[in-house]
Every structure is written in C-alpha cells, then in structure tokens.
Amino acid sequence: MDATMKEVFAPHEEIELDLLLEAINRHHHYDFRGYSRASLHRRMERAQQRFDCESLSQLQHRLLREPAVFDELMAFLTIQVSEMFRDPGYFRALRERVIPHLRTYPSLKVWIAGCANGEEFYSLAILFREEGLEDRTIFYCTDISPAALQKAEAGIFALDRIQQFTENHRLAGGKSSLSDYYTAAYGAAVFDK
Structure with missing residues (x-):
C-alpha cells in the first residue's frame, strides 16, 4: 500500500x-x-x-x-518480536556512555518493561556481566503476556537466530564470544541464568 x-x-x-x-x-x-x-x-x-x-x-x-x-x-x-542486541548502536552507546556512570553506584536496579521473550533482558544481562556490574544488579522483567514471561524465564532461543544475535553482539562492542553465554543443544540455545 x-x-x-x-x-x-x-x-x-x-x-x-x-x-x-x-x-x-x-x-x-x-x-x-x-x-x-x-x-x-x-x-x-x-x-x-x-x-x-x-x-x-x-x-x-x-x-x-x-x-x-x-x-x-x-x-x-502484543508484539513479541525482538532480537538480542537489536539496535547495536544503542547498546554500544550504553556501554561507552552510561555504564561508566553506573559503575559509581553501589547497587543497580534495572526494569525491562515489555521484555517480550527475553531478548532485551539477556542483552542487558550479558552487557552488565561483561562490564563487571552483574553482581550488584537486580533485573526486573515485566510483560503484558504471561506466556512471554515464561519464554523469557526459560531463556531458550532457536539456533537459527543465534547468527544474527552474535553479529549484533559484536557490533554492540561485545567483549567476548556470545557463545560464552549459552549452551547449544537439540536445535536451541539455552542462555545462562
């Protein structure tokens, strides 16, 4: 149209x-x-x-x-479509401009409203782990869909999506291989909790 x-x-x-x-x-x-x-x-x-x-x-x-x-x-x-590190430029800016400021806080609380199937949560969790903030951060994930929250909690994604996730992670300034954060089995990637 x-x-x-x-x-x-x-x-x-x-x-x-x-x-x-x-x-x-x-x-x-x-x-x-x-x-x-x-x-x-x-x-x-x-x-x-x-x-x-x-x-x-x-x-x-x-x-x-x-x-x-x-x-x-x-x-x-509800739209439940996303991908990890969906906007690499955003995550790179977060890593370079916001994370240094967040390091000055003794504890952090991050709310991911509309977390869909967990792609945004796992992206932030990986970024915070790579930047040494994981141990002092509590993540809160909410979504309008209980089914989406269950999927997010499971942390299971189809392997055919991992190539795009990996490229996004690299473009976002990822400090290690994305494969360090999941286990692949039976056609799926299960991300670490």
Whole structure:
C-alpha cells in the first residue's frame, strides 16, 4: 500500500473496534486505544478467525464472558518480536556512555518493561556481566503476556537466530564470544541464568 494512502474501514467496524478496546480497558485494565488502527484491525481480523467470530461484537461478547479468551487475545495484540542486541548502536552507546556512570553506584536496579521473550533482558544481562556490574544488579522483567514471561524465564532461543544475535553482539562492542553465554543443544540455545 502506498504510504500516503490510509486504510479505510466501515463505520460499524470502527465502532465495534472502539467498543472492544473499551471492554478490554474496563474489564482487564489494558489500554490499546492508542495503537495503530490499521494494525489493530489486522490483528483483530486474525483473532476473529481464531475464535470463529463473525464480528468484533461477537469477539467482545466472548471476551467478557470467557476468561480464557483474554489471554489468547493478548497474543494477537502484543508484539513479541525482538532480537538480542537489536539496535547495536544503542547498546554500544550504553556501554561507552552510561555504564561508566553506573559503575559509581553501589547497587543497580534495572526494569525491562515489555521484555517480550527475553531478548532485551539477556542483552542487558550479558552487557552488565561483561562490564563487571552483574553482581550488584537486580533485573526486573515485566510483560503484558504471561506466556512471554515464561519464554523469557526459560531463556531458550532457536539456533537459527543465534547468527544474527552474535553479529549484533559484536557490533554492540561485545567483549567476548556470545557463545560464552549459552549452551547449544537439540536445535536451541539455552542462555545462562
């Protein structure tokens, strides 16, 4: 689609989406009303198919009456895609400009809000270990998705992703091999806790 064109949705679809988002906000205290409308429509269309609902109103009905629907719906609404050291320039700047200042503190607490499947946490944990801050740092990881938190806690990533993680780590100024921080087995890399 041309970047200058906007997707147009039928008025009743907009109303149904507004009501569904309001229901999520009021019933579960998660506010997605500021998210991209086009993205929300696409995600909700997939959710409608998954839950065999003909309309967003029907999906809203199920959401309000079937507690299990909410957890599954969160998977459609939240983006769980990331990679370790995703923005190497950011991590290099953190290493060179922020870490020296953090060394002046006796203890550190780091909150990773929206930790997804753990890529950001493991990136920071490795960086802090390489910079000698690991023993005095407590990391707090939170995410809207309980399933994502479970994946993050497990620290298991497909081996086919490791090559990109390794390159990102190198570009971020990594001081050792990324392989020093995980064990590879059965097609997966399990990162150290």
